[in-house]
Amino acid sequence: MNTIIVKTPVTRHLGELFSKNGLSKKTVVLFDENTRNLFGSELLDLLTEQGFQWLDLVVPAKETSKSFNTANKLYGKMILADVDRSWNLLAVGGGVVGDLGGFIAASYYRGIPIIQLPTTLLAMTDSSIGGKVAINHPLGKNLIGFFHLPRLVLIDPAYLKTLPMREIHAGMAEVVKYGFIADRDFLFRLDRHFSEIIALEEPFVTDAIRRSAEIKSDVVEKDFREESGLRATLNFGHTFAHGLEKLADYRYLRHGEAVTIGMVCALSLSHGLGYLNREELDQGVRILRKFRFPHGLVQRRFLGESSESLLEYMLSDKKKLDRKLRFVLLKSLGSAFLLEETVEDHHVLKAITEAKELFKKALAC
Structure with missing residues (x-):
């Protein structure tokens, strides 16, 4: 099963956590516009300090981001940045980012590891944990997806103060x-x-x-x-x-x-x-x-x-x-x-x- 860590600050020793769980320090970091503004600079600076190679991607903070169209754009950016199977994906946000990030990770190169960093109470207690990742279809929500367990779920209750x-x-x-x-x-x-x-x-x-x-x-x-x-x-x-x-x-x-x-x-x-x-x-x-x-x-x-x-x-x-x-x-x-x-x-x-x-x-x- 996935490892769940609940503490503040949860990202302090991120490099050690990744190494301990068999994860490389090559990471795609997926934000929505809100989480990029709130947490992006501090998190990306931390990754740089701890020796990570990273690519940050940002999607609109709305349900419509969970789509084939958005996924296809993200695939393209990852391919152009030479992201391969040695990379992983860190999803920073609520349910939309967690679902979309999990879907991308499950399907890119037939699957790369996903790490969830949820920033809402709903995501911390539900959507980030179960490994059900999906995008929407015009005929219904969450109809296209995978079972893809996160390698790590990193929960910091301090993030809730922004909600x-x-x-x-x-x-x-x-x-x-x-x-x-x-x-x-x-x-x-x-x-x-x-x-x-x-x-x-x-x-x-x-x-x-x-x-x-x-x-x-x-x-x-x-x-x-x-x-x-x-x-x-x-x-x-x-x-x-x-x-x-x-x-x-x-x-x-x-x-x-x-x-x-x-x-x-x-x-x-x-x-x-x-x-x-x-x-x-x-x-x-x-x-x-x-x-x-x-x-x-x-x-x-x-x-x-x-x-x-x-x-x-x-x-x-x-x-x-x-x-x-x-x-x-x-x-x-x-x-x-x-x-x-x-x-x-x-x-x-x-x-x-x-x-x-x-x-x-x-x-x-």
């Missing part, structure tokens, strides 16, 4: 998800220290990141290619979230915001189908009510749409298996499973409607 609060809340959705699916004690620890984590206070934020990374890494190691159903539990709330993101035209809702709403729906569905008792449903919803969204956004993009509209967008999701919706449900807080049976539409609609009522109550407080 707006909305991005912290969006990333926190994936952190809380790990508690729901795999670690009840962690879930309640997050509940107790939610405000400290959101405020990036130590040791709370590092503890939350480290435990999230451990859970994800453990699941990925046991079911790397999603063959047993275990890795699918990482998608708790995501079946609903994918429909919400499409409903919002992939622009107005952050992924983590959609996942938070999706987890409320999944909790309601777990209860409605008889798996989760009422007390634990209420406990789970109470934790998710700690999240904050722009109220108007939730009103327009979730409460303002019919439950039937959301279900329609969920059914149009191109990532369905055998063209059927698959739901990750909870038997109890901290214990998730992939439901193999088809869920009747009326159960899904009821869960969405109940989630809407819960959000209306939360917004009224």
